[in-house]
Amino acid sequence: xxxxxxxxxxxxxxLKNKCKMTPDMALLTKVTIGCGxxxxxxxxxxxxGSQASELETVKNNFLIKKLGLKDGPQLMAAINSVIExxxxxxxxxxxxxxxxxxxxxxxxxxxxx
Numbered sequence: 001x002x003x004x005x006x007x008x009x010x011x012x013x014x015l016k017n018k019c020k021m022t023p024d025m026a027l028l029t030k031v032t033i034g035c036g037x038x039x040x041x042x043x044x045x046x047x048x049g050s051q052a053s054e055l056e057t058v059k060n061n062f063l064i065k066k067l068g069l070k071d072g073p074q075l076m077a078a079i080n081s082v083i084e085x086x087x088x089x090x091x092x093x094x095x096x097x098x099x100x101x102x103x104x105x106x107x108x109x110x111x112x113x
Contacts, residue, residue, distance in 0.1 A: 003040065004032065004033075004039070007032065007039055007040075007045075007096070008025075008028060008029055008032050008096075010094070011023075011028060011032060011094055011096050011097045011100070012025065012028060014086075014094060014097050015028070015097060015100065015101075018086060018087055018090060019085050019086055019097070019101065020085075021101070021104075023100070024104075024109075027100065027103065027104075027109055027112055028096070028100050030112035031096055031099050031100045031103060031112060032096040034066070034099070034112065035095055035096050035099065038095060039094075039095070039096060044095070045094060045095055045096075046092050046093055046094055046095060047083075047093045047094075047095050047098045048093075049083040049086070049088060049090075049093050050088075055076065055079050055080075055083075058079055058098065058099075058102075059071075059075045059076060059079060062099055062102065063075050063078075063079075063102060063106075066111070067102070067103070067106060067108045067111060068108075068111075069106060069108075078102060078105050078106065079098075079102070081105070082098055082101040082102055082105065083098070085101065086098065086101070
């Protein structure tokens with residue numbers, strides 16, 4: 001099993017145990033691949049849920065640029081909802097897991113088909 005497969009298994013475990021969701025493994029794999037090499041970097045692989053600048057980056061680079069959503073208060077509300085689901089006190093909020101939950105939230109799975 002390669003490093004990426006190990007990470008995907010870890011992300012699936014987080015979705016099941018921390019977020020109480022049953023992951024769609026095909027979608028999770030595609031979202032993880034979409035994150036690129038950042039998944040291998042300790043700092044870039046996680047989202048700092050308490051940093052406003054980090055959440056803005058998720059909004060601008062992922063929700064607006066990647067998913068093609070229109071900017072508005074609903075985007076930050078969705079990000080905060082995902083952070084809440086993951087657990088504010090959870091130290092490692094993996095970027096791929098946060099992105100996966102945002103894709104599901106907005107029903108944008110088709111982008112990863």
